[in-house]
Amino acid sequence: MTFDKITKDGRLWAVRFDENTDNEFIRTIEQWDDVQWLRAFFIENINDLIAYFKISDINIAISDTIEDSDRLQRIILDISPEADLNRIFRPLDNNQASDVMLQKEKARLKRKFGHSSWLRLYAIKLVSGVYIITGGAIKLTATMQEREHTSRELVKLERVRNFLLQENVIDEAGFADYMTEL
Numbered sequence: 001m002t003f004d005k006i007t008k009d010g011r012l013w014a015v016r017f018d019e020n021t022d023n024e025f026i027r028t029i030e031q032w033d034d035v036q037w038l039r040a041f042f043i044e045n046i047n048d049l050i051a052y053f054k055i056s057d058i059n060i061a062i063s064d065t066i067e068d069s070d071r072l073q074r075i076i077l078d079i080s081p082e083a084d085l086n087r088i089f090r091p092l093d094n095n096q097a098s099d100v101m102l103q104k105e106k107a108r109l110k111r112k113f114g115h116s117s118w119l120r121l122y123a124i125k126l127v128s129g130v131y132i133i134t135g136g137a138i139k140l141t142a143t144m145q146e147r148e149h150t151s152r153e154l155v156k157l158e159r160v161r162n163f164l165l166q167e168n169v170i171d172e173a174g175f176a177d178y179m180t181e182l
Contacts, residue, residue, distance in 0.1 A: 068119050
């Protein structure tokens, strides 16, 4: 497992699992921009799309996904040094009131019209304002445990968190030390 810097200032990173050639940020964004992959995904998950979002036209779902993906990419990649990543990422558990060490987080767009965005980026919060992206998903159900593809994202979050703990990386200084040792 390695980590790729996403922003120049080192506030946003993405995990690259040993079994993958790309990091999880690139892999996720490429899926969300791949019309064939999206078509297959929405065909397989059409019942969730209809039940939770009242959308039965796969072409609309594909178009909305690509539009939201482009917007999320712009927000993440164009982030200015004074921008607050804590405004983009939120605790994974909607009921969580206080921070925990290496907290699991999610980034989600707020849409101005229509349905809410189903795109999620998942990350570990190293310290306030510094995140490691562990993956992403199209979340069409109320909970992540309801579907295999979102359950896998929970496993990846836990895998990265456990790896960091095993390497004694519990804050930004520990992460910097770990990265210089590589």
